[in-house]
Amino acid sequence: MIRDRFYVKIVPQQGDRIHRFHVRKRYLAAAAGTVAAAVLGSMLFAGAQVVRAREQVDALRTQAATQRHTLDWIDAKTEALRRQLQRVQKQNQEIRQLIGAPAHPAVQKTSWLRTGPPLVVVQEHVRVLSSASSATLRDSEGVKSLALRVLNIRHVRDLARAAEIAAIPSIDPVDGAAVIGCFCYRSAPDTEFHEGVDLGADYGETVRAAAAGTVVADGYDGGYGIKVDIDHGNGYHTWYAHLSRADVTVGEHVYKGQTIAAVGATGFATGPHLHYQVMYQGRPVDPAPFLHGVPANVLAALP
Numbered sequence: 001m002i003r004d005r006f007y008v009k010i011v012p013q014q015g016d017r018i019h020r021f022h023v024r025k026r027y028l029a030a031a032a033g034t035v036a037a038a039v040l041g042s043m044l045f046a047g048a049q050v051v052r053a054r055e056q057v058d059a060l061r062t063q064a065a066t067q068r069h070t071l072d073w074i075d076a077k078t079e080a081l082r083r084q085l086q087r088v089q090k091q092n093q094e095i096r097q098l099i100g101a102p103a104h105p106a107v108q109k110t111s112w113l114r115t116g117p118p119l120v121v122v123q124e125h126v127r128v129l130s131s132a133s134s135a136t137l138r139d140s141e142g143v144k145s146l147a148l149r150v151l152n153i154r155h156v157r158d159l160a161r162a163a164e165i166a167a168i169p170s171i172d173p174v175d176g177a178a179v180i181g182c183f184c185y186r187s188a189p190d191t192e193f194h195e196g197v198d199l200g201a202d203y204g205e206t207v208r209a210a211a212a213g214t215v216v217a218d219g220y221d222g223g224y225g226i227k228v229d230i231d232h233g234n235g236y237h238t239w240y241a242h243l244s245r246a247d248v249t250v251g252e253h254v255y256k257g258q259t260i261a262a263v264g265a266t267g268f269a270t271g272p273h274l275h276y277q278v279m280y281q282g283r284p285v286d287p288a289p290f291l292h293g294v295p296a297n298v299l300a301a302l303p
Contacts, residue, residue, distance in 0.1 A: 078129055085129065089136055092143045164302060166256050167232040169210035169290040173240060174201040174263065174274050181273075183286040190268075195284035196239065196277030197291075203244060203272040207261040209254045210238050210276075210290065218246040224275065225267025228260050241275035242267050 181198025185191075209230055216237075217229035224241035228248060231237055244264025254260055265272045278287040289295040 074126075078126060082129055082132075085132055085136055088140065089132075092136070092139050095143050095147060161302065163212075164234065165294055165299075166212045167234050167236070168294045168298060169232070169236060169238050169278055169287070170292075170294045171208065171210050171257060172199070172291045173207050173210050173238075173276055174199050174205055175208070177201045177274070179288065179291075181275075183284075183288060196241075196275050197287045199274045199276055201263040201272065201274050203263060203265065205263040206259050207240050207243065207263060207274060209256060209258045209260050210278075211236065212255045213238075213253070215248045215250050215252045215254060215260075218249055220266070223268035225269060226261070226264065227267075230254060230260070235281045237279040239275070239277040239279065241277070242269040242273060244272075 177199040179197050180200045181194060181196075183194060183197055185193050207228075211230070211232050213230040213232035213236075215228060216231045217227060219226065221227040221241070224239070226243040226246055227239055227241040228243065228246050229237055229239050240261055242264055243261040243266060246261045248254060248260045263272055263274050269275075276287050278285050278290055
């Protein structure tokens, strides 16, 4: 029994009573095993923590690299959008110049931060781009409104000009008939100045309005026989005489090319034909230049 024990003596410095006790070997072995297990467990735990820390560092490095790549991608896209935005701004200014509108003072070239921490740079780029985009959007809406207004004005002007042209005599009333009597002095069938042209046509052939206007006469007028007088509202009147009948009445509005009468030989006429006369500001003018379109000098005088 003695061999399975260890004896421990504690001797005080001043020679006091000596303390002695014994410990069984199996207790020491158990204690040593416990300590060894604790040390080994601590070492294993510490090792695991080191491995985990390394894994976390690697994950953070990977995450940082991914974030940097994402930031670079965002910044590249932002730069592309900035260039596109500048092109839109330039186009807006060009449109303003074309329509005669002043340049927009609120839209200026974007100022781009070039250096600094990546996140800060990208954030600033996005902020600047967002602000510039909002201003450009507002400017684009303004340009659109201005352009539509200008286009509408021009359209109205075009319509007004078209209406003016429509009211100027410019077609042959009997569709390509030959001129058999000139705007000139003549000796037959009477000796006087002939204030219109005579257009050869068959009896009953359709007579059309040479321009848009309002009928102001549609009855018998002495030597003219049955006559239609159309006021075109611009100083021009057209007379259609020697008719067999009138198909329009006073006060009626007619459009260019509309049927207004039929060829006849009423009044002082030697046979069926149309006497066509153009009056401007109360005076007769040669109808011949008006038979195949608006004369160039008349077009040139339009506003």
